[in-house]
Amino acid sequence: MAATTYERLKLHITPEKFYVEACDDGTDDVLIIDRVSTEVTLSVKKDIPPSAVTRPIFGILGTIHLVAGNYLIVITKKKKIGEFFNHVIWKAIDFDVLSYKKTMLHLTDIQLQDNKTFLAMINHVLSVDGFYFSTTYDLTHTLQRLSNTSPEFQEMSLLERADQRFVWNGHLLRELSAQPEVHRFALPVLYGFITMHSCSINGKYFDWILISRRSCFRAGVRYYVRGIDSEGHAANFVETEQIVHYNGSRASFVQTRGSIPLYWSQRPNLKYKPLPLINKVANHMDGFQRHFDSQIIIYGKQVIINLVNQKGSEKPLEQAFATMVSSLANGMIRYIAFDFHKECKNMRWDRLSILLDQVAEMQDELSYFLVDSDGKVVTNQEGVFRSNCMDCLDRTNVIQSLLARRSLQAQLQRLGVLHVGQKLEEQDEFEKIYKNAWADNANACAKQYAGTGALKTDFTRTGKRTQLGLIMDGWNSLIRYYKNNFSDGFRQDSIDLFLGNYSVDELESHSPLSVPRDLKFLALPIIMVVAFSMCIICLLMAGSAAALPHDICILGPRVMEQLHTGTLPVILAERKGRSFCLKVKVTISSVHISLVKASHMAILEVMEGGECSPWGGTVCWHPTQAPVFFSHWVNGKSQQRAFPTPSVLLCGAATVTHQAPLHLRGFGFLFCPVGLGVFTAENSSSRSRVLQDGLALP
Known part of the structure; x- marks a missing residue:
């Protein structure tokens, strides 16, 4: 089958070349990378010199060019997440970044320091948990998208057929992607969150899977990347799919989240909550329409759930969003504004049922994807809920988990797992699995975008708001404040370098990393640490x-x-x-x-x-x-x-x-x-x- 990559690999290293040997049964392929000319060729095992230093690896993430030259990035440790329709899903745990160059003597002191910084950036991105892959299954597409493909699509390599929005090492694989004969060495890697659980209700066993796919378009960190770009790509865009597999039947429910699709910013300025600024000169309708045109093509109908505050600094964004939807006048788009904080103040989170009741009919209309054990499509999902708050993290995840539970209730009843009249909330063992999985999903998405775990996960895990949860939210908010103001610049630069939004030019006369920092940004962290320590001790x-x-x-x-x-x-x-x-x-x-x-x-x-x-x-x-x-x-x-x-x-x-x-x-x-x-x-x-x-x- 063409749509696979090699699972077992060995890396042989000599001073002149890298040899990547495919160890799967029945193959003799060896990928050779010349460390001097950077040429990539396909050969056979007999060409591997016996003097080479050998080590096992689990995949090639790709190559990147830094000041010292090219580097090869390989996966050195993996963890099995589970099996997905007889396909094994892995999480990449550890990586190695190997230089093509045998020495750094050709670099000046400034270049050495810059190269060290760029390496630190790459390693920082790799250190953030959330890289997943499969050598036999396309993780970048939903079940529904995969069911509507042609036989030719099925024969494509995983790299060719992958949804490029969710291939985070696409830039790193650019040299391999240009040569179809080596595609089986090119491993598309997803960034986000995946969890799998074997569950039982009423003595009936089924697999429950949750997948969040983070887009690599307009990727970045919390305050540095907001809104949309000129192509209509939204910041912090994540596609989340919930899957059920029972007796050969498969059901899925897809939701999306993404920043408010306008041209707006909220750059850090040492304030706890910087004022969001809407661009007054940009053509918002152009980017707005591009965004929803692509969303409708991919997902169908759009039900927007805007959870931002309808007063204070967030109010102008809510009003602008509502105005743009009204001006676009597209019958495929519905807009619902729900002031999450106002409705749920004083820990009245039971009032979220107001929103669920409001969208219940729409959710029934959108339906879900279901294919029976014979491979026949029973129902298609006709559209998605597109939820957002300011960060598209905490409030958004709470709402998505509630909508997903309602869909799962209908799916399990239709599959015969739940009896008529049974409620999913009454299944204590499964509820614990469900709530913890969604809370883990929230934490993963939040760490990747905001640098800390999510807020409000006490509600997601337990179904109620707690005093301890409030304290933990306060702690995470404080950490977010520090990171947003003092370390997110480095994180944003790291992501841009990793994704190819910034390319290193070793011939550049002036170091791009030599810009002096404002003294207040150096002194304030120290003052904050001392003040916070004194405050905690006093309390x-x-x-x-x-x-x-x-x-x-x-x-x-x-x-x-x-x-x-x-x-x-x-x-x-x-x-x-x-x-x-x-x-x-x-x-x-x-x-x-x-x-x-x-x-x-x-x-x-x-x-x-x-x-x-x-x-x-x-x-x-x-x-x-x-x-x-x-x-x-x-x-x-x-x-x-x-x-x-x-x-x-x-x-x-x-x-x-x-x-x-x-x-x-x-x-x-x-x-x-x-x-x-x-x-x-x-x-x-x-x-x-x-x-x-x-x-x-x-």
Whole structure:
């Protein structure tokens, strides 16, 4: 059969040539790559010199030209994902990038550094999880597309017949693709996500497969690639196919996602959420029409589900999208706007049923693809849902998983796996597989585009929104912010180099990598790391004291004289006319609080009883058993609260010995322009602490 590539390969290396030997049964082919002339020829095994260094490989990803010359990229490790209609599907795990040149002595120091950077770019792309391949099956096409092909198409090589939108090593294979006789060495590689599961419902076993195919047209990372290009290719375009295989019958349901098909941008500018900008001079209708013309040819009817906010910075994009659909007036396109965040605010994710009910009739009309065990097509899918949010990641994946479940419900009932009246949601074992697979799909797509795992996957995995999920979303959002502003430029350049959007010219007089970076982009990451670390420590330390019931404020020395009035003002310290206040939660029973400053230290100790032993500090105030009133601020107004225990206030560096039991409840600290405030809580009947030089030492 022509539509296969060699599965078992050996790479033989000599100083002059690479020999790629096909080890499949019944073949004698050897691909020879001249390391000097770069010529590619087909030969036989007897031409392999015995002196060659031999190693096994699992595929040729292709070749690329860098400053030092050409490089051969091969797959050195693979992992079996599963079997797909008796075809084995593999994930490429590890790669090797081999130089044609035997030495780098012909390069200058600058060229060496540039070549090293370009190599790092290639290795970065290869390090991102998501490269899949099969030596016997065309992964780039849906079941429906493959069923509507001619016999001539079936006889083409995998490289010739592949959907070029989804062949991520197409540029790397350009030299091999020009020579049909070596196509069996050319392995098309898909980038995206594939998972396969053998499942059982009602004792009936079936295979469930999920495939996401990422387009290599207008590929890139989150804020650097938005909208469409002049050919109508949308950023972050992903085709997702869900497949069921039962008793020889096959069913599939296809959806797409892609950036809002207008000319717009959202370049990183250190803001958490840069303002999206719509190009005011571009001919949006031209690119918009090109995009949907191609989508209709490939998929049929288009049901657009726009999930962006209908207020704030996202509102102009929603309005522009709706206007373009209305202006195009194409009966094959329907437009639905659903403000995901507004409808599901306060964790009301059950309201997603509003959207599902709204599109239910349309989904029934679009149907799904089904072919019986005899190979007869029972139904065709007449169109697709094209979902999008701003990133086409988190909100989009949630909606796609819900639409896919509804289609799967209908398919399994039609195939006889589900009984009449049974709901897919009631099948606990399968539901767990289904939800986790869609959450894994979300994470894979998000890591490839945004650099982190997806948001809202707690809902996808469990069917509900959780507090832990919110925390993880916050963490991923923070990582996204850092990567989008400080590392995505490198990631975008890496993808452009890998896909051939940028070609290296070793004769270029000026290094393309020598552009100086703005100092703020070098300093801000350091500042952010320090600030974030302090914030996390404060939250962790202050969190354990949050349940303590009373407020106490600590004063600087300039207001010590006010203590004898029986009230404790809220002024912490005064410096250049500015005041600062520290509020600490404590128990009525006992507490030990200290304020460490550059010039002095103030310590307030509240005890149930007993005397405080003499120490090196100066006793500023020692009230009687009468209640002490502590002033504090509430909504901008000063209020007082009685604290009916004796207190001692000391000033100066000192060693403190507690002679009464202390019940420690927590600890924490904060920064202010006049020093560092520290409050501690310990469980010890007798404890000593030395406070000196701005430090609190045990």
